[in-house]
Amino acid sequence: MGGREGNAIGGSPVLVETDNALDYDYLAGDRQERAILRHMVLSLLVGMVLGAVGALLAYGPHLIHSIYEPYAYVLLVVVVGRSAAGFGWAALTSALATFGPLISLLAASLFESGARFLNLSSGSSVNLGSNGLTMNLTVVTIATFGVLAYFTRREDGWGDLACGVLAGVVAVDGLDKTLSGGPEYVPGYWPWNTLLVATLVAGLLFALRRGNGVARSGFVALVVLCAAFVFAVAF
Structure with missing residues (x-):
């Protein structure tokens, strides 16, 4: 497989056609x-x-x-x-x-x-x-x-938002297991298991974002957590 050459006016060789690129695209696909x-x-x-x-x-x-x-x-x-x-x-x-x-x-x-x-x-x-x-x-x-x-693969604000929502929902689940009287309350969950959840949330933030994106995602996660806490207390 390869290119075929022809003669242009004046005898200069020119590349007419090649199949290598097609083969490469097929194999890559x-x-x-x-x-x-x-x-x-x-x-x-x-x-x-x-x-x-x-x-x-x-x-x-x-x-x-x-x-x-x-x-x-x-x-x-x-x-x-x-x-x-x-x-x-x-x-x-x-x-x-x-x-x-x-x-x-x-x-x-x-x-x-x-x-x-x-x-x-x-x-x-x-x-x-x-x-x-x-x-x-x-x-x-x-x-x-x-x-x-x-x-979160995006490097813009949408990536920060996605990471923050993800980390925030994970934190909310830990909050549900910590608050007594809740549907998911786990006796003895506080403090060590809750600290493990906090470590997981922090790990998600630092693993999925870089630089200032960590702070922005952390702020979004905090907003999600606070909103869930207010909702749980109010209702």
């Missing part, structure tokens, strides 16, 4: 498609593994389990969304990464494993049907984290 496919499959498989680990941790101390779920899944979705090839792929792979744990925990429920998926269980076994609206909302929320993580 094929490699990209394979990389996207691997990304999708790994997102689902790693999610299923994390879900299986979460099912096992349900037998252990409740505090450890409350840290693992949902933050292990959140981190997976953030990594998946951040590394996606495009917006549509970020949405799709984030959904796959979210459904991976759900598949494992549904399978665990068949054996009365005691696993709990994002506070949707009842007693010692998974009971996902007890609150389908909450389950759907939680799945959509976690999948949205991947889309937000994809937008």
Whole structure:
């Protein structure tokens, strides 16, 4: 494969046609498609593994389990969304990464494993049907984290906003588990587990933003957290 030369007026050689560029584009496109496919499959498989680990941790101390779920899944979705090839792929792979744990925990429920998926269980076994609206909302929320993580690749204010909202919602979940009387309150969550959540939030800010973007994203996260706190106190 290669170029073919012809003679112009005056005998100077000119390049008429080449196929190397076409071959290169085809191979590059094929490699990209394979990389996207691997990304999708790994997102689902790693999610299923994390879900299986979460099912096992349900037998252990409740505090450890409350840290693992949902933050292990959140981190997976953030990594998946951040590394996606495009917006549509970020949405799709984030959904796959979210459904991976759900598949494992549904399978665990068949054996009365005691696993709990994002506070949707009842007693010692998974009971996902007890609150389908909450389950759907939680799945959509976690999948949205991947889309937000994809937008954090932007270097402008939209990237700062996406990172701040992402970190703020993660902080809100920690706040819900800390406040007594709340639907997600976990006894003994304060202070050490809450400090771990704060470390996770800070890690997201510094890992996804650079320079002044960290401060701007942190301000957005603080606004989200304060708004959630006011809403929780008022209602």
